[in-house]
Amino acid sequence: MTRSRQARPYPTRTITPPRRTRDGGISPAWLLMQAAQLSWEIRNILLLINGMRLNLSEELHIHSESSDMLINAAHATAIMEARLPLAPAWGNGRPRSRSIFAQAREAGTDPADVRPDLAMVHPPIDPQFIHDVDAALRDDPDPNAQCAGTTLKKERCAKTIVTGIGSAHCSAHLTPAERQRRDTLRAAQDRQMQAIHDALEDQRTALAVNWIDRYGRRPHRLELPSPPSRPRQVFPFDDDAGLTLGEDDQAMLALYDTGWPALCPRSAEIIGALLDCPRGTTADLAEIAAIQTPERWSSGEQWLESSVWDGIRPPELPLPAAGEAPELDEHPSIQVLRRHLHDDHHAWERWNTGFATLVEACDDPPVDTMAELLAFWQDIGILASHDSTADEPLWALQPSLPSPWRVMYARGRHVQPHVLAGALDHLLANDVPLDPDLPPREVFNLIIAPKGESAHGTDLATRDTVSVSS
Numbered sequence: 192m193t194r195s196r197q198a199r200p201y202p203t204r205t206i207t208p209p210r211r212t213r214d215g216g217i218s219p220a221w222l223l224m225q226a227a228q229l230s231w232e233i234r235n236i237l238l239l240i241n242g243m244r245l246n247l248s249e250e251l252h253i254h255s256e257s258s259d260m261l262i263n264a265a266h267a268t269a270i271m272e273a274r275l276p277l278a279p280a281w282g283n284g285r286p287r288s289r290s291i292f293a294q295a296r297e298a299g300t301d302p303a304d305v306r307p308d309l310a311m312v313h314p315p316i317d318p319q320f321i322h323d324v325d326a327a328l329r330d331d332p333d334p335n336a337q338c339a340g341t342t343l344k345k346e347r348c349a350k351t352i353v354t355g356i357g358s359a360h361c362s363a364h365l366t367p368a369e370r371q372r373r374d375t376l377r378a379a380q381d382r383q384m385q386a387i388h389d390a391l392e393d394q395r396t397a398l399a400v401n402w403i404d405r406y407g408r409r410p411h412r413l414e415l416p417s418p419p420s421r422p423r424q425v426f427p428f429d430d431d432a433g434l435t436l437g438e439d440d441q442a443m444l445a446l447y448d449t450g451w452p453a454l455c456p457r458s459a460e461i462i463g464a465l466l467d468c469p470r471g472t473t474a475d476l477a478e479i480a481a482i483q484t485p486e487r488w489s490s491g492e493q494w495l496e497s498s499v500w501d502g503i504r505p506p507e508l509p510l511p512a513a514g515e516a517p518e519l520d521e522h523p524s525i526q527v528l529r530r531h532l533h534d535d536h537h538a539w540e541r542w543n544t545g546f547a548t549l550v551e552a553c554d555d556p557p558v559d560t561m562a563e564l565l566a567f568w569q570d571i572g573i574l575a576s577h578d579s580t581a582d583e584p585l586w587a588l589q590p591s592l593p594s595p596w597r598v599m600y601a602r603g604r605h606v607q608p609h610v611l612a613g614a615l616d617h618l619l620a621n622d623v624p625l626d627p628d629l630p631p632r633e634v635f636n637l638i639i640a641p642k643g644e645s646a647h648g649t650d651l652a653t654r655d656t657v658s659v660s661s
């Protein structure tokens with residue numbers, strides 16, 4: 192309990208190795224520090240979630256040991272990076288971290304002179320708590336001094352004094368004034384411990400939020416439902432295999448293969464409706480899509496009129512600009528939040544612009560609502576109606592779906608070259624699967640081909656392959 196008032200002769204230096212070595216190679220010291228940092232974070236995440244769903248005490252125990260070892264290794268690498276004096280290495284090969292510490296001590300180096308650049312600082316607490324403890328603490332000339340009190344047998348008490356309160360007695364022989372000082376100190380220490388405990392909890396919660404940001408972010412893109420499971424057989428039409436897929440399942444797999452679902456916003460909802468109802472009118476599909484998320488839509492009409500960016504466009508947070516609210520700017524999370532908002536908005540804007548260009552390059556009117564998105568899918572031939580007799584056409588996935596490349600090839604010649612170029616950029620940026628029958632070069636050639644030439648020149652260009660809109 193005695194405090195060491197002895198100040199270190201040199202302040203501890205924080206060592207941050209460069210990410211790359213001088214010759215451009217990877218920096219093992221930097222990577223080791225990242226590993227130690229991550230390990231420390233994992234420990235804190237485990238501490239936070241222990242007992243929530245599982246008892247993780249065993250995992251915590253083992254991980255804490257390895258985490259301590261990694262932090263030590265990072266410390267050892269900091270000693271080496273700082274080129275602190277070390278005794279000559281003994282043995283062959285690379286030293287273990289504990290031998291670095293031993294070599295440092297042997298050379299008279301204090302390993303505590305440096306520390307690795309790890310962001311595992313103790314969370315800040317109100318300085319008043321520390322001040323109260325400091326105010327209640329008294330120095331003990333000899334913390335192991337014998338109690339000055341006497342026992343009932345009139346003998347000198349053999350116990351050692353209570354430390355930290357300038358007492359001359361053990362806990363049994365405290366004077367009323369000493370007892371008062373001990374209680375004051377204990378209360379101040381308890382308050383400080385509680386403050387540290389609360390601050391650690393807050394720190395772990397912030398860490399968990401940060402992790403969800405780092406590892407669990409789906410940038411407002413609605414998840415696509417899983418496609419029908421693919422049979423292992425390479426040829427689904429092989430009669431002998433007996434593993435043929437239904438026509439609708441095959442069409443669904445083909446749709447995923449084209450890359451259209453990832454290019455179009457909210458295609459997850461249309462696909463969800465088609466999985467439930469492979470053949471339906473526009474109203475049927477809208478009704479089913481609306482039912483899938485009743486908390487969002489009260490009717491199919493409402494779903495049809497909703498924006499294609501509903502739920503995808505990042506929310507506008509009324510956050511004051513940097514500098515407007517200085518007390519807010521001081522909060523470290525605000526900067527992170529501002530950056531995330533900016534990144535999310537930027538990602539959405541890119542998608543928005545790319546999709547609009549794609550629609551324009553398909554020679555189609557702008558798509559703003561789900562009704563217009565369904566019409567777009569019908570026009571480019573993703574959805575086809577086979578039932579010409581019914582009043583309302585029953586839409587289903589076309590058995591042979593046109594790839595985005597094919598649609599571009601068929602329709603790109605009708606639009607401005609810069610629009611086609613923008614749409615092709617969007618396809619490349621989204622890693623749209625290539626069309627095995629149509630090399631991208633053919634499509635790119637359209638950009639430089641003279642306008643109006645060979646509009647009906649090749650089989651590939653005929654609009655029949657991508658269905659003619661009604």
Ligand SMILES: [Zn+2]
Binds near residue numbers: 360361364
């Ligand atoms: Zn005593």
